[in-house]
Amino acid sequence: MMAKSAAQDQLFIGIDGGGTKCRATIYSFEKGVLGTGLGGPANPLHGFERALESIMLSTQLAMQDAGLKLESVHDLYAGLGLAGVNLPQLYDRITQWDHPFKQMFLTTDLHTACIGAHEGNDGAVIITGTGSCGFSIVNGQTINLGGHGFAQGDKGSGAWMGLEAVKAVLESMDGLAEKTALSEVLQEHFQTRTAMGIAEHMAGQPSSAYAKLARYVFNAADQGDCVAREIVVNGADYISRLALKLLETDPPRLSMIGGLAEPLQKWLDPAVSAQVKPAIQPPEMGAIYYAQKAITLQKVS
Amino acid sequence: MMAKSAAQDQLFIGIDGGGTKCRATIYSFEKGVLGTGLGGPANPLHGFERALESIMLSTQLAMQDAGLKLESVHDLYAGLGLAGVNLPQLYDRITQWDHPFKQMFLTTDLHTACIGAHEGNDGAVIITGTGSCGFSIVNGQTINLGGHGFAQGDKGSGAWMGLEAVKAVLESMDGLAEKTALSEVLQEHFQTRTAMGIAEHMAGQPSSAYAKLARYVFNAADQGDCVAREIVVNGADYISRLALKLLETDPPRLSMIGGLAEPLQKWLDPAVSAQVKPAIQPPEMGAIYYAQKAITLQKVS
Numbered sequence: 224m225m226a227k228s229a230a231q232d233q234l235f236i237g238i239d240g241g242g243t244k245c246r247a248t249i250y251s252f253e254k255g256v257l258g259t260g261l262g263g264p265a266n267p268l269h270g271f272e273r274a275l276e277s278i279m280l281s282t283q284l285a286m287q288d289a290g291l292k293l294e295s296v297h298d299l300y301a302g303l304g305l306a307g308v309n310l311p312q313l314y315d316r317i318t319q320w321d322h323p324f325k326q327m328f329l330t331t332d333l334h335t336a337c338i339g340a341h342e343g344n345d346g347a348v349i350i351t352g353t354g355s356c357g358f359s360i361v362n363g364q365t366i367n368l369g370g371h372g373f374a375q376g377d378k379g380s381g382a383w384m385g386l387e388a389v390k391a392v393l394e395s396m397d398g399l400a401e402k403t404a405l406s407e408v409l410q411e412h413f414q415t416r417t418a419m420g421i422a423e424h425m426a427g428q429p430s431s432a433y434a435k436l437a438r439y440v441f442n443a444a445d446q447g448d449c450v451a452r453e454i455v456v457n458g459a460d461y462i463s464r465l466a467l468k469l470l471e472t473d474p475p476r477l478s479m480i481g482g483l484a485e486p487l488q489k490w491l492d493p494a495v496s497a498q499v500k501p502a503i504q505p506p507e508m509g510a511i512y513y514a515q516k517a518i519t520l521q522k523v524s
Numbered sequence: 525m526m527a528k529s530a531a532q533d534q535l536f537i538g539i540d541g542g543g544t545k546c547r548a549t550i551y552s553f554e555k556g557v558l559g560t561g562l563g564g565p566a567n568p569l570h571g572f573e574r575a576l577e578s579i580m581l582s583t584q585l586a587m588q589d590a591g592l593k594l595e596s597v598h599d600l601y602a603g604l605g606l607a608g609v610n611l612p613q614l615y616d617r618i619t620q621w622d623h624p625f626k627q628m629f630l631t632t633d634l635h636t637a638c639i640g641a642h643e644g645n646d647g648a649v650i651i652t653g654t655g656s657c658g659f660s661i662v663n664g665q666t667i668n669l670g671g672h673g674f675a676q677g678d679k680g681s682g683a684w685m686g687l688e689a690v691k692a693v694l695e696s697m698d699g700l701a702e703k704t705a706l707s708e709v710l711q712e713h714f715q716t717r718t719a720m721g722i723a724e725h726m727a728g729q730p731s732s733a734y735a736k737l738a739r740y741v742f743n744a745a746d747q748g749d750c751v752a753r754e755i756v757v758n759g760a761d762y763i764s765r766l767a768l769k770l771l772e773t774d775p776p777r778l779s780m781i782g783g784l785a786e787p788l789q790k791w792l793d794p795a796v797s798a799q800v801k802p803a804i805q806p807p808e809m810g811a812i813y814y815a816q817k818a819i820t821l822q823k824v825s
Contacts, residue, residue, distance in 0.1 A: 310724065368698045371723035374675040375690045389676045397669045399765045422672035423611065464700045 233300055233518075236285060236324070237510035238278055240265025240305040241332055242353070243431070245274075247281035248507040249289045249299070252515070258291070259507075260284025267317060268307035275320060278303070301327045302514030304335025304506055309367065328517040332506060333358040333367065339509025340478040340502035343516070347474035348502070349466055352481035353434040355380035357465045361472045368465055373430035379458035379465075381434030381483055387454045388440050389425055389433070393418045395450070403450035404443045412439070441486045459490035466495040478502040534601055534819075537586060537625070538811035539579055541566025541606040542633055543654070544732070546575075548582035549808040550590045550600070553816070559592070560808075561585025568618060569608035576621060579604070602628045603815030605636025605807055610668065629815040633807060634659040634668065640810025641779040641803035644817070648775035649803070650767055653782035654735040656681035658766045662773045669766055674731035680759035680766075682784055685741045686734030688755045690726055694719045696751070704751035705744045713740070742787045760791035767796040779803040 232253055239246045245265035249257045262281030267274040282301075286293060301324040308314040309331050317329055337348045337358045347359035354377040356370030373382045392409050394400035396418035410416055413424045425432065443451030466477060477495075479488070480502050488496055504512075533554055540547045546566035550558045563582030568575040583602075587594060602625035609615040610632050618630055638649045638659045648660035655678040657671030674683045693710050695701035697719035711717055714725045726733065744752035767778060778796075780789070781803050789797055805813075 309720065367720075368700070371694045371719060372727050375687060375726055376694050376723060378691075378695070386676060390679075393672045393677050394679070394762075397766075398769055399669070399762070418672060419610065419668075422677060425676055426673050461695075461700070465698075468699060 234298055235511045235514055236282060236299045236301045237507040238281065238301060238303045239332055239335060239506035239510060240274060240278060242266040242269060242306055245277040245281045246507050247285040249285045250511050258285045258289025260288060266306040267313045268310065271316065296323045297325060299324050300514050300518060302510030303327060303329045304332040304510045306332045328514040330513055335509035335513055336480060336506040338512050339504040339506045340480060341476050342503045343512040345474055346476035347469040349462060349479045350481045351380055351462060351479065351483035351487055353380060353382050353430050355462065357469050359469045359472050359474045361474050366469065366472055368468060378461040381437035382430035384440045384454055384458055385433030385436035388436050389421065391450050393422060401450060404448040405439060405451055408439045408443065437483065455490050459487055462487060463492035463495045470498065476500045535599055536812045536815055537583060537600045537602045538808040539582060539602060539604045540633055540636060540807035540811060541575060541579060543567040543570060543607055546578040546582045547808050548586040550586045551812050559586045559590025561589060567607040568614045569611065572617065597624045598626060600625050601815045601819060603811030604628060604630045605633040605811045607633045629818040631814055636810035636814055637781060637807040639813050640805040640807045641781060642777050643804040644813040646775055647777035648770040650763060650780045651782045652681055652763060652780065652784035652788055654681060654683050654731050656763065658770050660770045660773050660775045662775050667770065667773055669769060679762040682735030682738035683731035685755055685759055686737035689737050689741045690722065692751050694723060702751060705749040706740060706752055709740045709744065738784065756791050760788055763788060764793035764796045771799065777801045
């Protein structure tokens with residue numbers, strides 16, 4: 224646990240904003256969690272105003288849940304972990320936002336996820352859901368790996384697995400690659416018997432649509448389908464290499480979070496999976512620790 | 525050459541409409557090419573009204589070039605080869621268009637490219653430019669392979685090569701994959717020294733932006749870079765398999781067209797490259813042959 228000396232009776236709000244939803248938690252180091260709220264997409268890269276709206280909606284819902292009057296928003300110390308703010312331009316725009324909080328402390332959602340997973344202590348995290356990326360904090364040094372986005376990065380993620388499955392099926396249905404059980408599965412899923420039918424369904428779809436197909440890949444791999452198995456093995460191999468790279472920085476702990484963390488586990492390099500520890504707290508709590516630490520540093524300096 | 529008995533003194537217009545431009549040629553089987561015109565994007569999948577505008581613009585320019593009055597558009601027999609009309613819905617919408625021609629005969633741009641390449645005779649074509657696909661006509665049977673679109677299909681195309689290069693560079697710059705000369709090249713191209721900088725430049729870019737990077741991959745492969753070489757070899761291997769599959773239908777000729785046909789040639793399976801013959805006529809002429817044949821069939825039936 225972090226030191227609780229500073230701001231002991233202060234109210235904090237921790238906000239975790241990602242591409243599909245925004246979670247807010249109101250917390251006091253004396254009384255614990257007072258309320259939570261859930262808003263919509265909050266990645267400013269995919270809609271700046273929308274992100275601010277989602278942040279405010281989740282804030283208001285958390286305040287309602289905590290039985291707080293709306294004007295007490297001005298008393299909250301806010302920690303924000305937002306997707307997209309690794310881009311300096313977006314970081315600057317958010318910090319220039321005329322926010323309603325007493326003070327606001329901004330960092331990336333990866334950073335707050337890592338702080339939360341290790342309850343404020345040093346450590347590393349790998350996030351595998353729709354996308355994939357890795358992050359570590361050791362002795363004040365941070366490392367950020369992957370997370371380059373669909374379709375050029377995020378290997379081993381749900382979107383990557385879905386895309387690889389579609390590619391393999393289309394090539395196989397053309398008679399240009401080995402047969403796979405995934406062909407039958409995707410034809411059933413899309414209610415079409417042709418390669419062009421599948422291609423049409425997926426044309427221009429976002430990463431989330433591909434990520435929905437990932438479970439089929441794991442299922443087929445479990446049932447011994449060679450093509451699905453190769454996809455999962457390749458994806459897991461990348462995640463293992465990402466983990467080993469992060470472990471080079473000697474983080475005291477390594478956690479894997481996101482929807483693919485559990486299904487990927489058994490496919491990882493045993494040297495990696497043996498080291499994976501559960502995340503202790505969610506990213507919203509990481510955002511609160513981040514704000515609390517920033518305030519402590521302000522008081523010290 | 526095709527039989528010229530039918531419609532000998534008729535005026536034809538052949539239109540080749542693709543994702544970036546639309547070419548029109550006015551032709552008489554007595555006098556040859558009378559005029560040509562160039563319009564904008566004409567893939568109805570990416571803009572239906574825009575496609576019709578591009579078709580009409582290229583038509584008007586070709587008529588002007590031929591010294592024809594605008595009202596003679598009603599005397600033209602039109603052959604149209606359009607991207608996107610392999611989708612039945614778009615095919616129907618275009619045929620329902622209140623067009624100004626005497627008669628209009630519609631098929632895919634692949635079909636007219638194949639007819640043009642073999643001057644109206646049976647044969648097969650592989651098109652490799654921004655995308656990739658294969659087509660053959662033998663004894664009235666057509667086969668259509670690949671062309672499933674970026675990023676899920678079109679292996680061996682310019683866009684595919686560019687994407688594979690970006691993926692390899694991002695992974696290499698993270699220290700998770702072998703070093704490649706392409707890293708230096710892309711850093712120079714995008715004027716950035718970081719993986720995230722490259723990722724930002726390419727985020728959400730269309731296939732054409734990736735295709736622009738293909739020349740770097742060929743250059744680096746020629747200079748012996750292993751990563752670039754593997755990309756080119758994999759892409760060429762797919763194109764070779766596509767060709768061999770088309771050759772199973774025993775087409776009298778096989779042509780390769782598009783911007784990547786020449787650089788790919790030396791990387792193909794020798795059994796394939798030995799069989800590649802030059803395209804005799806461009807797709808616009810294929811569209812004219814298509815219309816002429818349709819009229820002949822009308823008269824016979």
